[in-house]
Amino acid sequence: MERLPLxxxxxxxxxxxxxxxxxxxxxGDLGAEVIRVESVTTPGHMTRGHPNPPPNVISSPRGAYYxxxxxxxxxxxxxxxxxxxxxxxxxxxxxxxxxxxxEIMMRLIATxxxxxxxxRNSTLKKLGIGYDEVxxxxxxxxxxxxxxxxxxxxxxxxxxxxxxxxxxxxxxWLRGYPDADPSMTFVVFHSDAAAGASAVxxxxxxxxxxxxxxxGQFIDMSQAENMIPHLTQAFMDYSMNGRSQTSLxxxxxxxxxxxxxxxxxxxxxxAISIESDAQWAAFCATIGxxxxxxxxxxxxxxxxRRNHDELDGIIAAWTQQHDAYKAPATLQAAGxxxxxxxxxxxxxxxxxxxxxxxxxxxxxxxxxVHLHPTRGFRLSETPIHVRSPGPMLGEHNRYVYGHLLGYSxxxxxxxxxxxxxxxxxDAAAMTVGxx
Numbered sequence: 001m002e003r004l005p006l007x008x009x010x011x012x013x014x015x016x017x018x019x020x021x022x023x024x025x026x027x028g029d030l031g032a033e034v035i036r037v038e039s040v041t042t043p044g045h046m047t048r049g050h051p052n053p054p055p056n057v058i059s060s061p062r063g064a065y066y067x068x069x070x071x072x073x074x075x076x077x078x079x080x081x082x083x084x085x086x087x088x089x090x091x092x093x094x095x096x097x098x099x100x101x102x103e104i105m106m107r108l109i110a111t112x113x114x115x116x117x118x119x120r121n122s123t124l125k126k127l128g129i130g131y132d133e134v135x136x137x138x139x140x141x142x143x144x145x146x147x148x149x150x151x152x153x154x155x156x157x158x159x160x161x162x163x164x165x166x167x168x169x170x171x172x173w174l175r176g177y178p179d180a181d182p183s184m185t186f187v188v189f190h191s192d193a194a195a196g197a198s199a200v201x202x203x204x205x206x207x208x209x210x211x212x213x214x215x216g217q218f219i220d221m222s223q224a225e226n227m228i229p230h231l232t233q234a235f236m237d238y239s240m241n242g243r244s245q246t247s248l249x250x251x252x253x254x255x256x257x258x259x260x261x262x263x264x265x266x267x268x269x270x271a272i273s274i275e276s277d278a279q280w281a282a283f284c285a286t287i288g289x290x291x292x293x294x295x296x297x298x299x300x301x302x303x304x305r306r307n308h309d310e311l312d313g314i315i316a317a318w319t320q321q322h323d324a325y326k327a328p329a330t331l332q333a334a335g336x337x338x339x340x341x342x343x344x345x346x347x348x349x350x351x352x353x354x355x356x357x358x359x360x361x362x363x364x365x366x367x368x369v370h371l372h373p374t375r376g377f378r379l380s381e382t383p384i385h386v387r388s389p390g391p392m393l394g395e396h397n398r399y400v401y402g403h404l405l406g407y408s409x410x411x412x413x414x415x416x417x418x419x420x421x422x423x424x425x426d427a428a429a430m431t432v433g434x435x
Contacts, residue, residue: 004031004382009207011114012037017046017161018189019146019223020118021085022196027114027203028088029375029384035112035400036091037105038393040422041431048393049079052423067367076425077366077392084372084391087362092400093393094420096127101420105129107405110137112206114203117194118146118223121156131218140216142206146199150222162189165224174234177249185247194230196224256304260341261316263324269341270319270327279336280304285317286334364389394423 009032009199013024038044043051050057053071063069065081072078093102108130109115115125115411119301123147124130131143135155146149148160149168166172166189167182176185202219202347210216228235233253234245245253250271252258258273274280277300281293290299304311319327324340333340342350347369354361359371372386401407401421415421 005379006032006204009033009114010035010112011116012109014115014117014119014124014407015047015077016044016072016087016119018081019162019199021047021082022118022193023118023146023199023203024089024116025085025087026196026200026375031382032114034089035108035396036086036089036391037096037108038091038093039095039097040093040424041419041426041429042097043076043425046365048076048082051076052430055389059341067370072366074366074377074392074424077283077364078365080370083364083367083390086145086385088388088394089391090399091391091394092397093422096129096422098418100415100418102128104401104405104415106134106137107171108132108400109141110188111404112138113142114142115144116199116203117201121147121149121151122157123430124158124428134146135216139231140210140214142203142210142216142219144203144206144219144221146223148223150225151220160224162192162223163187165191166227166253167223169227169231170234171227171231174231174245174247175246177223178247180247188403190230191223191227195221198226209405211404251308254301256301257308257315259312259315261312261319263319263327263340264322265324267343268324270322270324272331272341273317273318273337275337277301280341282334283331283336283433286336287315287316288330289314292308308326328356362386364410365392392423393425394421397423417418 006027009027011024011032013020013036015021015024015035015036024034024036034046038048045051049062053063053075057063058066058071060067065079066072067078067080070078076082094104096105098286109129120195131145134143147156148165149155149158153167160168163172166187171190172185175188176182181261195236199221200220206217206219216429221400235244237245250259252273255273255275257314260269260271262268262271274283280298281290284290284292298301298304298311304377313314323329326339328338347353358374360374361369362372363369366391374386375384378384398412401412401415402409407415412421419426
């Protein structure tokens with residue numbers, strides 16, 4: 001079997017929430033050895049979940065992230081928000097707030113190629129493991145820091161989650177419906193996944209640069225700035241035309257008509273996009289109303305946009321008589337872009353995704369066996385599969401401390417007493433925020 005593309009690369013993962021873990025997950029998928037560094041004294045509430053979730057958390061929407069809403073004996077290993085992006089990773093624990101912990105970390109950094117983190121800008125610097133300190137022990141290290149707003153500028157030390165970074169670059173303003181204000185916009189955290197993918201690209205580029213020159217480097221990444229190229233049309237529209245775009249709902253600036261239309265059955269919908277007059281004529285013929293193509297209200301793109309509300313009613317009258325899967329297939333055969341709007345459970349068992357093997361069964365010791373989404377690309381010569389599930393807290397301490405770092409059994413026992421090594425959160429950490 002061919003080695004995976006990033007075989008031989010070791011990445012230290014000091015990431016939180018989604019953007020960073022998503023990037024390190026892809027690195028692991030591609031064959032890198034990813035070591036997730038955590039602490040038994042400082043729980044990652046937004047990453048592994050609450051270490052001792054109270055009833056009000058379990059009954060809340062976030063409680064659904066625990067398998068069957070049951071936190072079990074080790075809730076941090078049953079939290080799907082963590083597990084979905086933790087495959088292919090190893091997990092080690094160390095207390096970075098202590099001098100001994102920083103010494104252990106520097107020893108681990110000296111054996112590694114990449115350090116990836118997306119904490120608040122000041123966090124790792126305060127712990128003494130910023131880039132300037134790290135490159136003293138590993139001069140060719142590639143260090144990617146991806147706080148919400150980058151490492152310089154007026155917002156550098158601001159905290160930010162996906163909802164905030166998407167808001168500050170205008171994404172939240174563009175989404176939603178024209179008759180609703182931004183408070184009605186559902187969060188999708190597009191910026192997290194976008195940042196994760198871009199981080200992988202930047203790291204691979206830096207690794208190639210190091211291969212050619214022997215030089216490591218620091219990568220300053222802003223999750224917010226990374227979102228702006230995903231909104232290029234709106235930004236360039238203002239730059240060139242002085243026009244500030246607003247929420248369009250399901251409509252589009254170029255394709256008309258476009259929308260989600262009610263289909264036959266309870267809560268079934270079809271998404272349809274028409275980009276040319278020829279497609280519009282084909283659509284009219286397909287729904288048995290060819291005369292609509294010559295109707296002056298709908299004959300041109302401009303006319304259709306002007307009369308979009310009336311057009312939506314005509315289209316919905318047809319879609320409501322047809323099945324959400326069969327109607328799109330009929331429209332596709334006529335050269336029209338259309339697909340069913342699937343609920344999550346329907347997408348989970350979609351025949352196309354199933355045939356392509358997009359989902360893989362993953363068995364996790366504390367969380368059970370579940371189908372996990374994998375990735376949107378396939379390599380013909382080095383096939384990628386889920387090789388290992390998300391790691392339990394501290395699962396690979398023996399490998400990291402003993403094999404990689406060469407600590408003795410006696411030293412490891414002492415590290416356990418000093419709360420560097422562990423597989424459960426410290427009792428004090430377990431009680432934080434439970435009242």
